[in-house]
Amino acid sequence: MDADFDAIVVGAGPAGSVAAYSLAVAGLNVLMIERGTAPGSKNVTGGRLYAHALERVIPGFAGEAPLERLVTRETITFLTDESAVSVDVASDKLLKTPSYTVLRAEFDAWLAARAEAAGATLVTSIRADEPILEGGKVVGVRCGEDSMGASVVIAADGANSLIAQKAGLRRELDPSEMATGVKCVLELPRGVIEERFNLDEGGGAAHLYVGECTKGMPGGGFLYTNKESLSIGLVVQAAALARSPHRLVDLVEDFRLHPRLGALVKDGRLVEYSAHLIPEAGLAGMASPVADGLLVVGDAAGLVLNTGYTLRGMDFAMASGAAAAEAVIEAAKVGNFSKAGLGSYVDKLNRSFVMRDLRTFKKAPRFLHNKRIYSDYPGLVEDVATHVFAVDGSPRLPLRKVAARAVGAHGGLRQLAKDGWRGMTSL
Numbered sequence: 001m002d003a004d005f006d007a008i009v010v011g012a013g014p015a016g017s018v019a020a021y022s023l024a025v026a027g028l029n030v031l032m033i034e035r036g037t038a039p040g041s042k043n044v045t046g047g048r049l050y051a052h053a054l055e056r057v058i059p060g061f062a063g064e065a066p067l068e069r070l071v072t073r074e075t076i077t078f079l080t081d082e083s084a085v086s087v088d089v090a091s092d093k094l095l096k097t098p099s100y101t102v103l104r105a106e107f108d109a110w111l112a113a114r115a116e117a118a119g120a121t122l123v124t125s126i127r128a129d130e131p132i133l134e135g136g137k138v139v140g141v142r143c144g145e146d147s148m149g150a151s152v153v154i155a156a157d158g159a160n161s162l163i164a165q166k167a168g169l170r171r172e173l174d175p176s177e178m179a180t181g182v183k184c185v186l187e188l189p190r191g192v193i194e195e196r197f198n199l200d201e202g203g204g205a206a207h208l209y210v211g212e213c214t215k216g217m218p219g220g221g222f223l224y225t226n227k228e229s230l231s232i233g234l235v236v237q238a239a240a241l242a243r244s245p246h247r248l249v250d251l252v253e254d255f256r257l258h259p260r261l262g263a264l265v266k267d268g269r270l271v272e273y274s275a276h277l278i279p280e281a282g283l284a285g286m287a288s289p290v291a292d293g294l295l296v297v298g299d300a301a302g303l304v305l306n307t308g309y310t311l312r313g314m315d316f317a318m319a320s321g322a323a324a325a326e327a328v329i330e331a332a333k334v335g336n337f338s339k340a341g342l343g344s345y346v347d348k349l350n351r352s353f354v355m356r357d358l359r360t361f362k363k364a365p366r367f368l369h370n371k372r373i374y375s376d377y378p379g380l381v382e383d384v385a386t387h388v389f390a391v392d393g394s395p396r397l398p399l400r401k402v403a404a405r406a407v408g409a410h411g412g413l414r415q416l417a418k419d420g421w422r423g424m425t426s427l
């Protein structure tokens, strides 16, 4: 089949748009195919973008991108059915490694428009159904009745990548390796958000929750401040959710109505509700990233890292999209789009934070399957914290005794020591 384009990028999420942008800047003839009516229309994210990866591709992007708020406060909260114990971090040091809250409909549309402005062609409302293979090499994609040819295809089609699966580069992930994410956007006036979350003008808060919000299932909750709305939602292991009697829609409603969250989200008008899968297996769930004529990037390749205290997919998606584009540009110089010719993609991933962090935290997915983190330990933290602050004139116990009693009531010291050790060596 003739190559109509130098490259076809399937999917206009962060991975695909960064790849298309980088290829177009280098002067390659790029087609980007998006199944949604517009980039971002089908995309879900909790909403926190770690800026470093995009800053390398588009320096100073924060000055023009539709970002919501610069995160200036980080809070992690252990929730039981009625209590909350939080660690709240507000420090200028957080600003040295900036992260922003984003709403994907606006953000993805902006990033794809940047790729178009650089020369890429974007077509929307078209689904790429499968890669076209000739002699074992990917030479294009089939979209319904249409076939389009290219020297190389970049699969940036997200967590359920048809292209990577049909090319045989990715096994089907088990439900224990996937999480289901759900997000609501609640509209609130700007000033109300800043007052409730104790923020300076334009500053943003990132809250993560562990415990009751997932009814003891592996996962967690999040609450991010946007300019004039809040993004609130849950990420729950798909296998545990399927086995449980709970429906995600009820879980997120209970979370929103939790007595310790009520005051933060009160009167928020629901303007968006969405759900999406997250490949959370880390290194073990990664697709083979390269084949003859094909590269796989972002969620399509399983490049997501959840450590419990950070959930990162967008910076991995963008860094992998940029690395794939660099590999294609090198391959184009010598006209070799075979697996070997595109192989520098793997070297670039290996040298970047993408593979380094996935390797460093390779034990994290398994550790985070431990239900005690979500069912026992929030109660343990609550017992210690509430006892420490309760003064009524009766004789006080020293902290070591308070802690020993709480540990005894929540699984015992042996179990805690084992889990603590596993946590220290996994996270």
Ligand SMILES: Cc1cc2nc3c(=O)[nH]c(=O)nc-3n(C[C@H](O)[C@H](O)[C@H](O)COP(=O)(O)OP(=O)(O)OC[C@H]3O[C@@H](n4cnc5c(N)ncnc54)[C@H](O)[C@@H]3O)c2cc1C
Binding pocket: 010, 011, 012, 013, 014, 015, 016, 033, 034, 035, 036, 039, 040, 042, 043, 044, 045, 046, 047, 048, 049, 050, 126, 127, 128, 129, 156, 157, 158, 159, 162, 180, 181, 182, 183, 233, 234, 235, 275, 276, 277, 278, 297, 298, 299, 300, 304, 311, 312, 313, 314, 315, 317
């Ligand atoms: C609830 C939730 C919270 C999250 N929170 C965060 C967070 O706070 N920070 C963070 O960094 N990450 C977060 N993530 C993960 C992050 O959203 C993803 O890792 C990231 O969006 C991956 O980018 P991508 O470009 O690889 O894939 P996607 O963003 O999924 O983009 C894929 C694109 O391809 C299109 N597409 C799919 N199939 C086809 C096809 N066959 N043909 C044409 N187009 C197709 C889709 O419509 C989509 O536009 C969260 C995810 C969820 C679900």
